[in-house]
Amino acid sequence: xxxxxxxxxxxxxxxxxxxxxxxxxxxxxxxxxxxxxxxxxxxxxxxxxxxxxxxxxxxxxxxxxxxxxxxxxxxxxxxxxxxxxxxxxxxxxxxxxxxxxxxxxxxxxxxxxxxxxxxxxxxxxxxxxxxxxxxxxxxxxxxxxxxxxxxxxxxxxxxxxxxxxxxxxxxxxxxxxxxxxxxxxxxxxxxxxxxxxxxxxxxxxxxxxxxxxxxxxxxxxxxxxxxxxxxxxxxxxxxxxxxxxxxxxxxxxxxxxxxxxxxxxxxxxxxxxxxxxxxxxxxxxxxxxxxxxxxxxxxxxxxxxxxxxxxxxxxxxxxxxxxxxxxxxxxxxxxxxxxxxxxxxxxxxxxxxxxxxxxxxxxxxxxxxxxxxxxx
Numbered sequence: 210x211x212x213x214x215x216x217x218x219x220x221x222x223x224x225x226x227x228x229x230x231x232x233x234x235x236x237x238x239x240x241x242x243x244x245x246x247x248x249x250x251x252x253x254x255x256x257x258x259x260x261x262x263x264x265x266x267x268x269x270x271x272x273x274x275x276x277x278x279x280x281x282x283x284x285x286x287x288x289x290x291x292x293x294x295x296x297x298x299x300x301x302x303x304x305x306x307x308x309x310x311x312x313x314x315x316x317x318x319x320x321x322x323x324x325x326x327x328x329x330x331x332x333x334x335x336x337x338x339x340x341x342x343x344x345x346x347x348x349x350x351x352x353x354x355x356x357x358x359x360x361x362x363x364x365x366x367x368x369x370x371x372x373x374x375x376x377x378x379x380x381x382x383x384x385x386x387x388x389x390x391x392x393x394x395x396x397x398x399x400x401x402x403x404x405x406x407x408x409x410x411x412x413x414x415x416x417x418x419x420x421x422x423x424x425x426x427x428x429x430x431x432x433x434x435x436x437x438x439x440x441x442x443x444x445x446x447x448x449x450x451x452x453x454x455x456x457x458x459x460x461x462x463x464x465x466x467x468x469x470x471x472x473x474x475x476x477x478x479x480x481x482x483x484x485x486x487x488x489x490x491x492x493x494x495x496x497x498x499x500x501x502x503x504x505x506x507x508x509x510x511x512x513x514x515x516x517x518x519x520x521x522x523x524x525x526x527x528x529x530x531x532x533x534x535x536x537x538x539x540x541x542x543x544x545x546x547x548x549x550x551x552x553x554x555x556x557x558x559x560x561x562x563x564x565x566x567x568x569x570x571x572x573x574x575x576x577x578x579x580x581x582x583x584x585x
Contacts, residue, residue, distance in 0.1 A: 210234075212581060213286040216245025217274050217295035221252075221259045224498045225316065225356075226292060228468050229379055231257045233574040234581070244280050245296075246273060274299060282306065287585050290314060294343070301349045310351040310584045314374075317356075318363050319343065321490040344368060351584045354577075359494045359517060374577050376498050378505035379570035390477050393461070396430035398479035398547060401508075403471065403499040404435045409492065411484025411513075412447055417536030420454040422543055431456075434463045434474055475506035480546055483512050484533045492516070501568050507561035509550055511542050525563045526555050 212234055219226055221243055234241040235256035247261030262276040263269070274295055281289065281303045289311045291300035297313050304311040320336040320343075327335070347353065347367035355361045356376045364371050393399065400419075406412045415431065422429050451457055463474070475481070481503030485492035493516050500518055503510050504527055512518035513533035522528035529549070531542035549555040 210288075210581065210585060211240040211242070211286045212288045212290055213281065213284045214241065214243045214245065215277060215281055215289055215291045215296040215300050216243070216293065217270070217277055217299070218265065218293050219245055220265075221245060221247045221254075221261070222465075222468070224468065225376060226314070227257065229376075229570055229574070230290075230314075230374075230577060232379075233570075233577055236574070237578050239578075239581075242284060242286070244277055244284070270295075278303065288312060288581060292316070294319060294339075294346075297346055297350075301346060305349065311349070312352040312354060312581075312584060313346070313350055315353055315355050315360065315364065317491045318360060318494065324489050324491075340366060352580065354580065357494065357496050357517065363494075372580060374580070375568070375573050376496050376501060377568045377570045377573050378498070378501035378564065379574075390473060393430065393432070393474075394477050396428050398426060398543070399430050399432060399477060400480050400482055400543070401432040401434065401474060401478040402482045403502065404497070406433055406435060406447075407440065408443055408446075409486045409489060411482075411486060411533050411539075413450060414484055414533060414536045414539050415482060416447070416450050416454060416456065416460075418539035418543065419456050419459060421537065421540040423456060423459055425544070429459050431460045432463065432474060432478065433460065434471065435465060471502065472506060475502065475508055478506075478508055479550075480543060481508040481510045481528075483510060483518060484531075484539065485513055485516070486533055487513050487515055488534075501564065504560055504564035504568055507557035507564075509546050509555050509557070509560065511539065511546065525560070525567070527560045527563070528555070 214226060221227060231241045231243060232255055242258040242260060244260050245262060246265035247259055248264050249261045252259045260280060262273050265273055277296060278299045281299055286309060289300040289304050289309055291297040291313045300311045320339045323332050323335055344366055347369045350369045353364060353367055353369055353371045354374045355364060358373055361371050361373050419431055451460060483500055487493045496517060510522055510528035512522055512528060512530050514530045519530035522530060529542045529546045532538035
């Protein structure tokens with residue numbers, strides 16, 4: 210069996226697509242080719258063939274789609290898996306030409322993508338238009354997969370089967386690379402975020418809370434593994450706030466690192482942070498990779514109230530939910546969580562055991578491969 214991933218936006222190092230789905234396909238002795246934005250024209254990594262279409266820029270997105278179509282047309286494959294609406298269009302056209310099944314991996318609720326970005330009147334009508342477009346595309350699609358039951362229910366309007374492949378963690382497979390982090394270990398507590406940091410992901414709230422916490426914990430450290438937002442004006446805004454709050458010595462930025470190194474940082478950290486602003490619907494129902502990566506490392510988590518994550522952390526005693534729009538609530542949540550860990554109300558070993566039992570990628574991997582085979 211050969212699967213071809215079609216990507217107009219997702220890069221070759223995407224955690225769900227590459228490190229979970231593509232690697233799972235290879236582990237089951239099938240073949241997978243990844244077509245998408247990437248500098249190298251050709252590369253084989255961990256058994257996955259990557260064919261790059263060039264680095265994506267704002268002005269060349271349409272050209273990337275054209276190149277994706279031409280490249281997809283030349284592939285001999287059993288399934289096309291599309292990972293954005295743009296690539297879904299490409300997959301359906303190429304799939305019809307070559308009579309090959311098409312699946313769509315819907316990582317989020319696309320009709321809400323324009324939320325808070327345009328005026329409500331236009332947002333409502335464009336949201337409806339996106340639903341109509343997705344419904345039409347689903348008529349020519351064999352399967353849509355999503356990341357949660359909530360998202361699956363939101364996609365009931367689609368005209369093809371919809372199933373769930375959760376974003377559960379497989380980070381236990383990547384603990385081989387151990388880093389020397391003795392200098393970081395001197396800090397306490399160590400708060401950590403993985404991935405892109407931005408205003409809608411709560412960076413301003415975290416920094417405000419950090420300034421409060423520093424008074425009680427002078428050696429507190431906030432580790433950011435990823436990037437300080439893609440938006441230049443937001444970057445400057447964040448850096449100015451750090452300077453204004455005088456917390457430069459309590460923050461360490463670590464640029465994008467190999468997925469195999471992440472576990473070392475999680476192991477020495479005290480609390481994992483997810484502080485999405487829930488005014489955005491996708492943030493409210495989201496179940497991001499890093500949440501399950503935190504749990505898999507036994508890391509207690511701070512999450513926003515009134516989200517699907519809140520239900521999980523309270524059901525399994527894995528963390529505390531806070532008002533993600535209030536930096537004082539965040540600071541209080543950190544202190545509360547530290548007390549609970551200190552009194553063994555929340556236990557890292559228990560969190561890790563629950564994650565291995567309930568939130569492991571192993572079961573999702575088997576389901577994902579069976580789903581692909583059923584489509585063929």
